[in-house]
Amino acid sequence: xxxxIAARVKDALRDLSIHVxxxxxxxxxxxxxxxxxxxxxxxxxxxxGKRLRPCLxxxxxxxxxxxxxRALPFAAAIECIHTYSLIHDDLPxxxxxxxxxxxxxxxxxxxxxxxxxxxxxxxTEAFLFMTRAQSEPxxxxxxxxxxxxxxxxxxxVGGQVLDMEYTGRVxxxxxxxxxxxxxxxxxxxxxxxxxxxxxxxxxxLACSGGVQxxxxxxxxxxxxxxxxxxxxxxxxxxxxxxxxxxxxxDRDKGxxxxxxxxxxxxxxxxxxxxxxxxxxxxxxxTGVEPDWVDFLRDLAQYVLIRAV
Amino acid sequence: xxxxIAARVKDALRDLSIHVxxxxxxxxxxxxxxxxxxxxxxxxxxxxGKRLRPCLxxxxxxxxxxxxxRALPFAAAIECIHTYSLIHDDLPxxxxxxxxxxxxxxxxxxxxxxxxxxxxxxxTEAFLFMTRAQSEPxxxxxxxxxxxxxxxxxxxVGGQVLDMEYTGRVxxxxxxxxxxxxxxxxxxxxxxxxxxxxxxxxxxLACSGGVQxxxxxxxxxxxxxxxxxxxxxxxxxxxxxxxxxxxxxDRDKGxxxxxxxxxxxxxxxxxxxxxxxxxxxxxxxTGVEPDWVDFLRDLAQYVLIRAV
Numbered sequence: 001x002x003x004x005i006a007a008r009v010k011d012a013l014r015d016l017s018i019h020v021x022x023x024x025x026x027x028x029x030x031x032x033x034x035x036x037x038x039x040x041x042x043x044x045x046x047x048x049g050k051r052l053r054p055c056l057x058x059x060x061x062x063x064x065x066x067x068x069x070r071a072l073p074f075a076a077a078i079e080c081i082h083t084y085s086l087i088h089d090d091l092p093x094x095x096x097x098x099x100x101x102x103x104x105x106x107x108x109x110x111x112x113x114x115x116x117x118x119x120x121x122x123x124t125e126a127f128l129f130m131t132r133a134q135s136e137p138x139x140x141x142x143x144x145x146x147x148x149x150x151x152x153x154x155x156x157v158g159g160q161v162l163d164m165e166y167t168g169r170v171x172x173x174x175x176x177x178x179x180x181x182x183x184x185x186x187x188x189x190x191x192x193x194x195x196x197x198x199x200x201x202x203x204x205l206a207c208s209g210g211v212q213x214x215x216x217x218x219x220x221x222x223x224x225x226x227x228x229x230x231x232x233x234x235x236x237x238x239x240x241x242x243x244x245x246x247x248x249x250d251r252d253k254g255x256x257x258x259x260x261x262x263x264x265x266x267x268x269x270x271x272x273x274x275x276x277x278x279x280x281x282x283x284x285x286t287g288v289e290p291d292w293v294d295f296l297r298d299l300a301q302y303v304l305i306r307a308v
Numbered sequence: 309x310x311x312x313i314a315a316r317v318k319d320a321l322r323d324l325s326i327h328v329x330x331x332x333x334x335x336x337x338x339x340x341x342x343x344x345x346x347x348x349x350x351x352x353x354x355x356x357g358k359r360l361r362p363c364l365x366x367x368x369x370x371x372x373x374x375x376x377x378r379a380l381p382f383a384a385a386i387e388c389i390h391t392y393s394l395i396h397d398d399l400p401x402x403x404x405x406x407x408x409x410x411x412x413x414x415x416x417x418x419x420x421x422x423x424x425x426x427x428x429x430x431x432t433e434a435f436l437f438m439t440r441a442q443s444e445p446x447x448x449x450x451x452x453x454x455x456x457x458x459x460x461x462x463x464x465v466g467g468q469v470l471d472m473e474y475t476g477r478v479x480x481x482x483x484x485x486x487x488x489x490x491x492x493x494x495x496x497x498x499x500x501x502x503x504x505x506x507x508x509x510x511x512x513l514a515c516s517g518g519v520q521x522x523x524x525x526x527x528x529x530x531x532x533x534x535x536x537x538x539x540x541x542x543x544x545x546x547x548x549x550x551x552x553x554x555x556x557x558d559r560d561k562g563x564x565x566x567x568x569x570x571x572x573x574x575x576x577x578x579x580x581x582x583x584x585x586x587x588x589x590x591x592x593x594t595g596v597e598p599d600w601v602d603f604l605r606d607l608a609q610y611v612l613i614r615a616v
Contacts, residue, residue, distance in 0.1 A: 038461070041461065111401075117396075
């Protein structure tokens with residue numbers, strides 16, 4: 001049964017991401033961008049990956065009744081934001097990672113200056129693409145605000161600052177150890193906010209009022225938490241090939257993880273709890289496209305399966 | 309007479325920038341931003357400067373009939389974008405500048421990682437602030453698009469890539485020398501685009517149709533060019549105190565400048581020409597607030613005065 005879910009989710013993600021990739025590829029063509037910059041942006045943007053965040057946005061938009069094509073520019077923009085964050089996180093001054101998705105990281109391939117600028121370019125282009133979503137202008141604006149809040153100083157960027165701070169503390173063996181609460185807050189900003197906002201923005205674009213928007217946000221928040229805990233588990237017990245990086249590399253870098261704080265078994269329980277809460281949000285949806293509810297349910301279960 | 313103009317412009321910029329600074333200060337307060345990040349963002353954002361770009365946006369918005377308070381969040385956002393670009397340009401991998409506006413540059417004060425993230429944070433917050441402009445949602449969205457295009461890979465970020473490429477060529481004494489056309493294109497992207505877009509976005513926010521928007525863009529493009537040529541002239545003949553950096557520092561870094569390409573006298577002529585073209589755009593405006601036309605005329609002349 002878990003094989004069935006995995007197969008269904010992979011198929012659905014592949015179908016959705018074909019549209020996202022086609023949009024991204026067309027966006028980068030026919031533009032007056034200096035060659036070195038275009039190449040560096042495209043290198044990371046078209047490096048594959050599951051395209052989870054844009055697919056979440058599309059799924060929630062369609063679930064709430066907005067045609068896929070109308071939400072597509074916005075969904076593609078989210079992938080640009082995610083990609084920029086990976087490029088900047090890999091920089092020598094940050095996590096100093098030489099490899100990403102089995103290829104040299106952006107700064108290894110193009111140099112540090114170009115990598116910083118490719119990230120800046122992707123982040124800025126993202127907001128251009130968002131304005132091209134086809135919905136009520138007031139709703140598009142609201143979705144832009146949701147995304148900027150999630151990606152900015154109170155969200156993803158702030159989370160990266162906390163991550164660096166906590167890691168520095170561990171490596172220097174100074175200060176108080178990181179608590180579970182701090183770890184949770186850090187992750188809800190660093191990775192959770194963008195996943196949550198991808199769902200919420202989909203609902204907002206589809207002009208969905210209070211309840212659906214709230215449930216999208218709730219589902220996204222719990223899914224994001226499950227996703228992060230599973231990531232920490234896989235860092236300990238995953239295999240190098242599917243991880244795309246050595247096992248235990250987070251631990252070696254001084255990162256505090258769910259596993260290092262509460263152990264493997266309790267981490268699995270926490271991931272299971274978060275997944276149940278995500279599913280609970282879906283159960284409370286009414287009057288929406290049932291196929292998309294099925295997809296989002298499968299997706300939440302799939303995230304958990306990886307950790308078992 | 310040129311003393312009168314300078315005094316008037318300085319007064320007007322000071323009056324406008326009080327509002328911008330108050331808005332920026334209030335934006336950074338009461339937010340759930342990690343302390344280290346907030347401090348680093350505020351350090352550069354509140355470091356003074358003429359606030360030229362937000363003042364241009366406010367002036368064009370008011371000139372076209374939109375109340376100042378309604379455009380203020382958008383104008384403040386433009387200053388966030390400008391500030392982020394200075395932080396990233398100063399990084400060791402880029403221009404490697406230790407000082408900015410008479411203080412240690414952001415990475416000197418807070419370290420490279422925090423400086424990169426402060427820049428990322430400011431750029432992202434900028435798009436949040438833009439959504440708070442009070443005008444027709446479709447117009448706000450269009451103004452966001454204007455700004456993203458100007459700040460992104462086809463504009464400011466692309467211009468910085470070209471600047472690095474040209475500088476590298478000069479320092480390595482390799483490849484063809486930079487031509488006047490290339491220099492002009494590079495500057496129109498790196499510094500011109502944001503100045504032009506500040507004017508254009510003001511008109512767009514005020515729901516101004518074809519002609520006013522086109523004249524705003526034209527004025528901004530010529531003003532931006534004059535501004536850059538004068539900058540190059542001052543790098544040769546200015547005094548260190550008002551420049552905030554050593555005389556000739558661009559030349560020493562391998563930057564090609566208008567002066568290095570066409571000499572001091574021809575550079576002054578080019579600056580004069582650009583200023584005349586900016587003034588010509590203003591002359592063709594009809595049915596707008598005359599006080600703001602006067603301000604924009606003074607401003608264009610003031611830019612030029614500095615170079616004489």
